[in-house]
Amino acid sequence: MRFQAAVLRSYEDPFTIEEVTLGAEPGPGEILVEIAGAGMCRTDLAVRRSAGRSPLPAVLGHEGAGVVVATGGGPGAAPEVGDHVVLSFDSCGHCRSCRAAAPAYCDSFASLNLFGGREEDPPRLADATGKGLAPRWFGQSSFAAYALVQARNAVRVDPALPVELLGPLGCGFLTGAGAVLNTFAAGPGDTLVVLGAGAVGLAAVMAATAAGVRTVAADRRPERLDLAERFGATPLSAGSHGLPERIRRLTDGGAQYVLDTTASAPLINDALRALRPTGTLGLVARLHSRLTLEPGTLDRGRGIRHICEGDAVPGLLIPRLIGLWQAGRFPFDQLIRTYPLADVNEAERDCDAGRVVKPVLLPERRDR
Numbered sequence: 186m187r188f189q190a191a192v193l194r195s196y197e198d199p200f201t202i203e204e205v206t207l208g209a210e211p212g213p214g215e216i217l218v219e220i221a222g223a224g225m226c227r228t229d230l231a232v233r234r235s236a237g238r239s240p241l242p243a244v245l246g247h248e249g250a251g252v253v254v255a256t257g258g259g260p261g262a263a264p265e266v267g268d269h270v271v272l273s274f275d276s277c278g279h280c281r282s283c284r285a286a287a288p289a290y291c292d293s294f295a296s297l298n299l300f301g302g303r304e305e306d307p308p309r310l311a312d313a314t315g316k317g318l319a320p321r322w323f324g325q326s327s328f329a330a331y332a333l334v335q336a337r338n339a340v341r342v343d344p345a346l347p348v349e350l351l352g353p354l355g356c357g358f359l360t361g362a363g364a365v366l367n368t369f370a371a372g373p374g375d376t377l378v379v380l381g382a383g384a385v386g387l388a389a390v391m392a393a394t395a396a397g398v399r400t401v402a403a404d405r406r407p408e409r410l411d412l413a414e415r416f417g418a419t420p421l422s423a424g425s426h427g428l429p430e431r432i433r434r435l436t437d438g439g440a441q442y443v444l445d446t447t448a449s450a451p452l453i454n455d456a457l458r459a460l461r462p463t464g465t466l467g468l469v470a471r472l473h474s475r476l477t478l479e480p481g482t483l484d485r486g487r488g489i490r491h492i493c494e495g496d497a498v499p500g501l502l503i504p505r506l507i508g509l510w511q512a513g514r515f516p517f518d519q520l521i522r523t524y525p526l527a528d529v530n531e532a533e534r535d536c537d538a539g540r541v542v543k544p545v546l547l548p549e550r551r552d553r
């Protein structure tokens with residue numbers, strides 16, 4: 186079948202909107218999903234800096250959601266034609282981490298999601314000239330009108346929900362909310378500092394507020410601090426001096442948890458100095474520089490850990506976040522701006538410039 190997709194052909198150039206061909210039917214355990222909307226995540230844009238490790242040309246997009254239009258059969262619990270689904274990251278399903286319900290730490294996470302995907306011979310997606318495109322990105326490649334995915338990466342949702350907006354629950358919002366609800370398991374009486382009020386940081390703020398956690402959000406951009414405040418955090422300008430002291434003042438002597446979404450080594454060191462004993466620093470952004478620790482920073486039970494995909498089992502956390510949203514306690518839709526898929530480059534520019542928190546791309550629908 187042929188359909189519209191946004192193709193990234195080089196690490197430097199804009200996306201091109203092309204007609205691509207999917208040369209395979211869903212196999213056992215797979216489903217074909219008509220994409221209603223796909224969020225744009227930082228990791229999509231980071232492909233440009235992957236120095237050749239993420240193969241091109243490729244259809245990116247890994248926060249897709251839509252309607253199942255075909256299945257290849259599989260276990261009884263798998264989504265069926267007509268089901269509405271949110272797609273999440275890929276995992277192998279049989280390594281030690283997968284068996285321990287920690288699919289984000291799948292032994293094959295990097296290869297399946299970031300650096301080449303599941304092997305396809307011949308390639309399933311091809312361009313108009315018949316030249317093969319890279320295997321599906323994050324098991325999805327959802328910057329397209331259709332995506333062929335593993336049924337196990339799809340989470341069924343209520344068809345009454347606005348499915349076109351739900352895709353970011355499969356990665357960005359899952360990451361921020363999962364760090365608070367799963368990794369930190371934070372609750373009333375706890376204090377949390379969120380560094381960086383982007384999609385991940387603001388999802389963390391919302392989840393923390395929903396969980397009764399006292400939260401401080403640090404960012405340099407006043408408009409992002411306004412958003413963080415709207416969702417229940419105390420805003421803190423990250424640009425000025427004396428950050429550790431100011432955090433300690435706002436958190437009764439030190440934060441129990443810090444979630445860094447910035448990968449800024451000076452900011453992370455400031456936050457470490459503001460952790461209370463037994464406090465934990467969670468890192469979700471990839472560091473691009475050495476993180477030097479001052480002596481004593483980790484004394485008294487303090488810890489640092491990396492958090493991937495919010496430690497989530499998507500099939501458990503996504504329904505929980507939808508439940509919180511329906512109760513008015515996780516208003517993620519306020520972070521979204523939609524763009525036609527054809528405007529993918531404008532969405533990227535707006536994202537890079539901080540003009541939008543979470544772009545969601547809407548493929549052109551044939552029935553519209």
Ligand SMILES: [Zn+2]
Nearest residue numbers: 277280283291
């Ligand atoms: Zn695995």
Ligand SMILES: [Zn+2]
Nearest residue numbers: 226228356357
């Ligand atoms: Zn992502």
